[in-house]
Amino acid sequence: MKIAAVFLVSASIGILYRIPRTLVVYASLVGVAAWLIMYYTMIAGATVVLADFLASIAVGIMAEILARSLKKPATIFIIPGFIPLVPGSDAYTTMLYMVKGQYVSGVSMGMQTMLTASAIAFGIFVSSAMFKLVINYKTESSWQNVDKS
Amino acid sequence: MKISLEEMVSLGGLAGEIMLKNGAETYRIEETMDHITKACGALKVESFVIPTGVFLTVTDQAGRSLTAMRRVRMRTINLDRIAKVNELSRRLVDQRIEYTNALAILQYISRERTGFSLMPTMLASGTIGGGTAILQNAVFFEIVAAFLAAMLVRYIAHVVSRLQGAQFAFEFLGGMAVAFCGALLHQIWPDLSPDAVIIGGIMPLVPGVAITNAIRDVIAGDLLSSLSRGLEAVLTSAAVAMGVVIVLAFYGW
Numbered sequence: 001m002k003i004a005a006v007f008l009v010s011a012s013i014g015i016l017y018r019i020p021r022t023l024v025v026y027a028s029l030v031g032v033a034a035w036l037i038m039y040y041t042m043i044a045g046a047t048v049v050l051a052d053f054l055a056s057i058a059v060g061i062m063a064e065i066l067a068r069s070l071k072k073p074a075t076i077f078i079i080p081g082f083i084p085l086v087p088g089s090d091a092y093t094t095m096l097y098m099v100k101g102q103y104v105s106g107v108s109m110g111m112q113t114m115l116t117a118s119a120i121a122f123g124i125f126v127s128s129a130m131f132k133l134v135i136n137y138k139t140e141s142s143w144q145n146v147d148k149s
Numbered sequence: 150m151k152i153s154l155e156e157m158v159s160l161g162g163l164a165g166e167i168m169l170k171n172g173a174e175t176y177r178i179e180e181t182m183d184h185i186t187k188a189c190g191a192l193k194v195e196s197f198v199i200p201t202g203v204f205l206t207v208t209d210q211a212g213r214s215l216t217a218m219r220r221v222r223m224r225t226i227n228l229d230r231i232a233k234v235n236e237l238s239r240r241l242v243d244q245r246i247e248y249t250n251a252l253a254i255l256q257y258i259s260r261e262r263t264g265f266s267l268m269p270t271m272l273a274s275g276t277i278g279g280g281t282a283i284l285q286n287a288v289f290f291e292i293v294a295a296f297l298a299a300m301l302v303r304y305i306a307h308v309v310s311r312l313q314g315a316q317f318a319f320e321f322l323g324g325m326a327v328a329f330c331g332a333l334l335h336q337i338w339p340d341l342s343p344d345a346v347i348i349g350g351i352m353p354l355v356p357g358v359a360i361t362n363a364i365r366d367v368i369a370g371d372l373l374s375s376l377s378r379g380l381e382a383v384l385t386s387a388a389v390a391m392g393v394v395i396v397l398a399f400y401g402w
Contacts, residue, residue, distance in 0.1 A: 002284055009280035009352070012273035016303075016353060018227045043233040073177065073235060075365070076228050083277075088348045089285055092222050095390055099397045125364050132368065 006035040010080040026066055027080035034059045035084045046114065052085050053119040059085075060127025078124060087116040121131045151247050152189045156207045156238060158217045160252055161186040165196070165203040167259045168234050171227040172358045176369035178203065180240045188241040200224075200377050225310075226358050233258050267307055274303035278349035287345035291337070295349030298330035300366040302353050317388040323354050324392025332400040348391060356385040 010031025014024045038055035042048065063077035089115040097106030161182040168178045175198045180195040186207050193208040202221055237254055240246045246254075278299025282292045302323040309319040329348030331343030358398040359382035364374035 004371050005280040005283035008276050009284075010154070012276040012280070013357065015273035016270055017358065020229045020232050069234075070198065071239070073173070073228070074359070075174065075361050076232065079228075079363050082361075083352070083355060083357055084284070086352070087345070088281060088352055088355075091386075091390065092348045092351070092393070095394050095397065098400055099394055107199060121364055125362070125368060128365065129368050139159045 001037075002034070003032055006032050006084050009084055014076075014081045017079055019080070020072070023070070023072065023076055024069070027077050029082050030059060030062045030077050030081040034060060034081050035071045038085055040127070048087065048090075049115045051125045052087070052116050055085050055125045056082055056120040056123030060124045061131065064128060065130040074128070080126065082120055085114050085120055090116060101137045151296050154207060154213055154215050155246065157186045157191050157209070158207050158215050158253075160189065160255065161196075161205050161207065162203060162217040162219050163252075163255050164238065166221060168231055169198060169200070169203055169219075170224055172224065172362065173231045173234075174362050174369065175199075175371040175374040176366070177231075177235070179221045181234060182212075182282065184238045184242050185206035185251075187360060188244070190260060193264070198374070200374055200381075208345065230258055230359075231292065237402045252394050263401045267304075271300045271303040271307075272304075273363070274353045277353045279348075280349075281352045281390035282345040282349035283347055284344040285353035287349075291334070291341055291345045292349075294330060294334045294341070294346045296325045298346050299325045299353050300351060300397060301326050301330065317384055320385050320388040321392045324351060324389040324395050326349055326392075327354075328393040328400075347353075351389055351393065354385070354389045356382045358387060378398065 007028050010028040013031075014027045014029035019027060034055040037058050038051045040053040041054055046054070057077060063074045063081055066072075066077050067074035071091050090109060092111040094106055094113055097103070097109055153334075164185050165178050165182045166180060178198045180206055182203075183194045186194045186205070189209065192212075193214075194208050195206045197204040200273075202220075203219040204216070205218075206216040234255070237246075237251060237258075242338045243390055260381055275289055275296040276299075279292050279296035282295035286293065303324050306319050308321065327347055329349060331346040334341055334346055335343040351361045359378050363375050363378040363382060366372075366378060
């Protein structure tokens with residue numbers, strides 16, 4: 001049930017941001033895989049921040065691989081991938097605390113929301129940057145082979 | 150066929166303008182303009198892109214150079230067009246299409262109505278809301294309410310984007326509308342909680358493209374674009390939060 005919900009959410013994000021129709025299914029599968037990683041790492045006892053970090057690293061890796069193999073911009077797969085990870089309920093709870101005047105709970109919840117959001121951003125950053133390094137390393141070593149021959 | 154300098158600049162500038170208008174990363178726009186103009190026979194290309202404009206200087210074989218600047222005011226999100234321009238530049242580099250065809254295709258891309266019309270995007274937006282509500286363990290009527298609230302957000306986006314102008318107005322109004330739906334549901338059926346409705350409703354307002362582009366611009370080293378896009382993401386989130394908070398404050402009072 002929840003997996004179907006995540007799939008539909010990712011697919012709808014894809015439609016909303018007008019990604020090419022043929023790629024909607026791939027992008028949604030990235031979203032489902034990321035959400036499953038987050039869900040099971042949280043069941044295994046990880047905090048929300050760590051779980052979202054791991055899941056968004058997976059989003060970045062899957063998106064870069066799909067982008068390279070299908071020759072399309074990686075953004076198309078990243079956005080539907082990470083939207084199901086966004087801490088919407090934490091953000092809402094923060095607002096609720098702030099409105100009720102419970103500032104201590106509000107600040108602590110807000111901190112958690114911000115850390116989770118940063119973890120998602122940093123996870124995508126890490127995986128994309130690593131991917132770029134690997135690609136550059138490959139092209140560089142192929143140049144060295146050209147020099148030798 | 151020899152392609153004149155003016156034609157190279159206009160082709161590259163149009164490609165860059167389309168990509169920037171539809172939300173591409175900075176380095177992708179610069180690379181695409183470089184590739185397109187070089188494929189047309191330019192000797193040297195300098196391109197510079199910021200989130201509000203495109204600059205392009207092309208030098209041809211004879212040593213003459215020409216600069217074009219395209220100012221971009223309205224920005225939307227249409228990843229389909231970016232993928233199409235990307236594909237076009239690949240074909241141009243591989244010499245699989247001619248200049249005249251390329252220009253015609255670019256003009257077609259910039260004008261065609263791609264993607265989906267209002268009703269399907271409203272349904273998609275509603276599905277985001279309803280799906281997120283399911284993930285929050287909501288009961289059936291809350292899911293339905295979240296679906297309707299998210300659909301309303303999309304409709305507001307449609308109306309506000311026609312009026313054009315004020316930035317972040319749509320996010321603010323969307324947040325207010327969602328919170329109002331949640332409060333209304335709670336008022337009519339006190340058993341149902343407004344939480345899942347509001348969480349689901351604000352999900353379509355998450356600035357996904359701004360966040361992703363900010364990160365990818367940092368990696369590529371485009372500090373100017375990444376900072377402004379990061380700020381755009383923060384301001385968008387703040388606008389949504391303010392919209393929700395104002396309604397909740399009045400409801401609590």
